[in-house]
Amino acid sequence: MLELRAVTAGYGQFTALWDVSLRVEAGEAVAVVGPNGAGKTTLMRVISGLVRPRTGELIFEGTRLSGRPAHEIVAHGIAHVPEGRRIFPALTVAENLKMGAFLPGARRAFAESLARVFGLFPVLADRRHQRAGSLSGGEQQMLAVGRALMSQPRLILLDEPSMGLAPVMVLRLFDLIRRVREEGYTILVVEQNVRQVLKLVDRAYLLEVGRIKIEGRADELSEQDFIRKAYVGL
């Protein structure tokens, strides 16, 4: 479904990703884990078009998307839930979801998408007239995911969904992501919470200092000694 071939990217003089290749098959859930500053967020931003790759290719469902701007890439079916949620705080919950359906195709399916999002996150239906900035952190993350679903994506990019959430909320959120997955969406997730995310996904990549160090099935990776020591904390 999604393929990155030897992508190098960065900001100005700084190179954040070196020669990164990665695949996500339709229906899969894949994680990218790694320490702070490994380039995980840059990787997500390259895929959604917020950062233009210097070299390498980005192919989604057979179409070459490298170098296309973000507002075009979302129209191909990739929705990015950015780091820090980035909801529109002064708009209401309903208006945030409406903006998720900004594309003409998504507007036509608005009512249907809204029903699906409210089915997954009933709390958003209860709070639809509230300003998004007044929601709790967990609710804001649900809104960010719901907003992404409104664009009718096939692939969802989740960047640090558990960031800044209370431990109880983190567990609930991972449950919700599991349910989103069961709805048939393909998921690529970046997480610091390695132990939880490896329970959720099929495969994972370990990214360190801008390079892919290891890739493999999630259950095998969580068995590997150095991952356990370094990230899982067992």
Next chain:
Amino acid sequence: MIDPIFLLEAAINGVLLGGVLALLALGLNLIFGVIDIVWIAYVDLVMLCMYAVYFLVTVYGWPLAVAGVVSIACGALLGLAVHLLVITPILATPPVNQLLATGGLLFFLQSFATFLWSTDHKSVRLALPSFEIAGIFLPSTRLIPFAISILAMLGLYVFLTRTYMGTAIRAVSQDREAMALMGASPQRVYLVTSAVGGAMAGLAAALLSMQYSVHPFFGAQFGPLTFMICVLGGLGNMVGAFVASFVMSEIISMGGVIMSTEMGYVIAFVVFIVMMFARPGGILGARRE
């Protein structure tokens, strides 16, 4: 002691003036809120549109209403032109460049208008009736602009809250990058914003033509006042700008009757300076997010 009836009349005139000022302030504030650039030459676009109204009405004999529609279209086109020709090339550079460029545009437009049309004051000279209710004198040249301004601002409100593009304009003012992730091209949102802001300048031009004559330095008459209202209301804060318009117009109008027209402006500017120390975030406080 001044006859209370004059004070009441001044208060009403203040409200009527406030409507058109609010239209200008909201137009300028809309552009600033979304693109983060103050169009120093905003009221000079109004001046150009007023010339269009003047020539259409006096030279070609068009009805003012039709000339007003043309003026709105002119304003929208000028707004697009300013964004494409002046703002886009320097959008990514430090903000001082954008101030200098739109400031330079102001001097260019003033000089260009002087070159083309001389410094003569030109007026459409309307013969419209006035009403007298309980001794208060209400000219239609003020009532009509007020009513149309209020309707236009209601229209803007509906556009910004009910439509996809209007809501996207508000969303971009909060998080430009997140809105790109929703599929909205930032440049397209900027162009729509500039066109709407320009159209509001065009409408204001048609309304101001009913009361004021146009000359190349018309922008100097209303530009600083419009900018001051935006700052007083909190830059980018639409509700604040709306309230501030009426505060300023009341001060000018009441001060004009109690003392003199000049003193009205003096008091308004003093209030502005004092408010900048008392509430630097605008009269509604720092509500920008």
